[in-house]
Amino acid sequence: MTPDPRSRPDRGDAFHGGVGDAAYVRSAIEDAHRREWAFVLAATARVAGDLDLAEECVQDAYLAALDAWTRQGVPSSPGAWLTTTARRRALDVCRRRRTLRDKLPLLVEPEPALEGVDAGDGPDCAAVPDDRLRLIFTCCHPALAGEAQIALTLRLVCGLTTRQIAHAFLVSEATMAARVTRAKKKIAAARIPYRAPDADELPDRLGRVLSVIHLAYTTAHTDPTGAELMHRDLAARAIDLARMLLALMPDEREVRGLLALLLLTDARAAARIDAQGRLVLLEDQDRDRWNRGFIEEGTGLVARALRGGRPGRYALQAAIAALHDEAVSYQDTDWPQIVELYDVLMRVWPSPVVALNRAAARSMVYGPQAALAEIAELEQHAARAKADSLAGYRYLAAAKADLLRRLGRTEEAVLTYRQALELTEGTAEREFLLRRLRELGAG
Amino acid sequence: MAEYMILLFDDETAWAEASPDEYDRIFKAHGRFQEQCAELGGRIVSSGALQPTSTATSVRGDVVTDGPFAETKEALGGYYLIDAQDLDQALAIAKLVPVLRGGVEVRPIMVF
The missing domain is CATH 1.10.1740 (Rna Polymerase Sigma Factor; Chain: A)
Structure with a gap:
């Protein structure tokens, strides 16, 4: 050269x-x-x-x-x-x-045409094609396992080290390294192409990318005290990823919806944990500590993500988060509209978790008794379906216990809080459930 | 181009119980698959359907035993060896391979 x-x-x-x-x-x-x-x-x-x-x-x-x-x-x-x-x-x-x-x-074997590549690309980036979409879609290729998709995305797109990723997902560095190596080997051996999908595959492929980014965020958000610094960093990286994807695909409404959802959720991050590192519920949070900048940006994004056809799951979840963020207090939240949004969300993205959240929101409109009946139905449904084991889902027990507590059915509440505790691993969440038990005189 | 082996797995009891109409439907679909593969830009290098696992004989070292190497509910029942541009093309082709109840596995052929 x-x-x-x-x-x-x-x-x-x-x-x-x-x-x-x-x-x-x-x-x-x-x-x-x-x-x-x-x-x-x-x-x-x-x-x-x-x-x-x-x-x-x-x-x-x-x-x-x-x-x-x-x-x-x-x-x-x-x-x-x-x-x-x-x-x-x-x-x-x-x-x-x-x-x-x-x-x-x-x-000797046929060589991909290297000569086509301009070896002397100048410092002018405009000369270099922006291949970030290719990279993201390759990392999130459906032929790779979900856990490999997220590991590769964090490693190759965000530049995190294997050690950092292992730390965030609570697995050993060796396990994470093996996961990344295996995925990279498969990409090479099976010739997973380095390209963004065609229009006909785009909805499915984009859905996978969005869920990888969402999962990266929720991993960080679920147990914010678990591995404190790494988790805050991971949350920030997930938001960066969503921002980058929106810059690359500005017409995709669900990308906009996802970024809105992450910002509107993350806006409350500082108020979710108190000075002692304990989890603070939405109703007890100091709303002055919410990130107004994120709320403003998020609500602007969600308004656009909802327009122009049937809204997707992320836009709807973001709209719900926006109503929480805009409320002056827990009581003054627009619960009827939240319930309506959950109804739409159930049609777009039916899942037991959404049903559970809807039940909790309905309890604010129709009272805890009505919501309790709904949760009992969910439990029965989960028991029948077995595969869809919401029964093992810790938030079901926690939500039910909360309704029982509000109805003054203390003994049952204590029992159910204990069930929730058995299913919960995160330090902050466990501490919260134990506190509730103490408040009910059953520490 | 690279070679991929598409392995067809199906429930043998389902095959045994299949109606003549179902047999007919699957066989015709295999006939069409040749054209569909070409339309997608791939090429069938070779293919074959296997006799059921009741005819299989396994050999491990010197020991010869009756039956397949591994007992599975869905057994290997046939294969297509194809030539495709990359995994995306191979998967698009694999989605069209007719099976009765089961599915297919796509494996790249190792290049030395």
Whole structure:
């Protein structure tokens, strides 16, 4: 390859600031890691033709940046610098591999056209196609197991380490590493294509991507004290992912709905845990601590996500979250409208969990007695269906116990809280149930 | 292009109990599958239907035993070896493979 002076990543005029300032450079690299990782990796994967190699080259590029930027200053477009560096490394490795293969004639096989790739991509990112959608859809390919989809997405799209992902999902690093390796091997061996789906497969494929992002968020949200810092970081990454996806697919209403849902849920995150690390229920939360910025952004998004045809599950869930966020107090919440939204949600996305939440909302309109009857029905249904084991779902017991408590049926409430406790693992949630038991004189 | 083996798994008792109409429907569907595969850009390299597992003989080392290697409710009953662009194309083709009750498994052929 002939070096082209215009496209060399270290050309001087594009650089500014930070020469010799280690702290400044480190923070610029961290920033570039968070903002540009997906773009750089996606663009490199196309050249490398192999996700493993691409990842290696991108990691190398970030390492090289530390030295180069300290010497020469931080480039004006860090993403372009990193992309050019990583792609160049990938090309070098591919060339070496090909040379090696040429020397072993028995192993020669048809080569994907490498020449089509412009080796001298300049620092101008516009020259590099945005392959982030390809990357996301490949990570969430239906031929990969759900847990592998989420692990790959966090690793390849968000740039989290295996250690961080393992920590968030409460499995050992070795288990998570094996999961990621197996998925990458399958992508290569089974030739899972590096492409975004066609229009006819898009609804199903996009649904998987959205549920991966949603699951990443709920994992973080379920037990916020479980692995505190990692979980807050994971929640933020999930929101970043939804934001990025919306920027890439601005016309997809459910992407907008998902981002709205995450923002409107996360708006309450600070008020969900008190100073002692205990879980605070919605009705007891200090609403002044809610994130007004997120609420404003989320309600704006949800209004648009609901318009233009039948709303999807995420838009509806976001609309419900918005009604909670906009209420001055728990009592003043627009419960009748929430119940209506749950009715629509049940039609769009019928699930026992939605039915349970609807029952809880109905208790605020029609009283706990009516909701209790509904929950009893749900329990019977779950027992009949068996496969759909809402019976093992801890929130069912917790919701039922709460209704019994409100009806003054203390003994039954205590019994049911204890059932909920048996099903609950998260520290904050357990602490909450124990507190309720103490309040009922059954600590 | 890459080669994929599509393995057909089905319930043998369902086959034994199938009506002549059902047999007819599945056989005709296999006939159509050849064209459908080509329409999707794939190519059938070879294919075959297997006699039921009651005819199977397993060999492990020197020991020969009557019956299939692994007893499963849904047994391997046939295969298509196809040539496809990538897994997406192979899966699109695999979705069209006619089966009675069961399904298919798609495995890439190893390249050395």
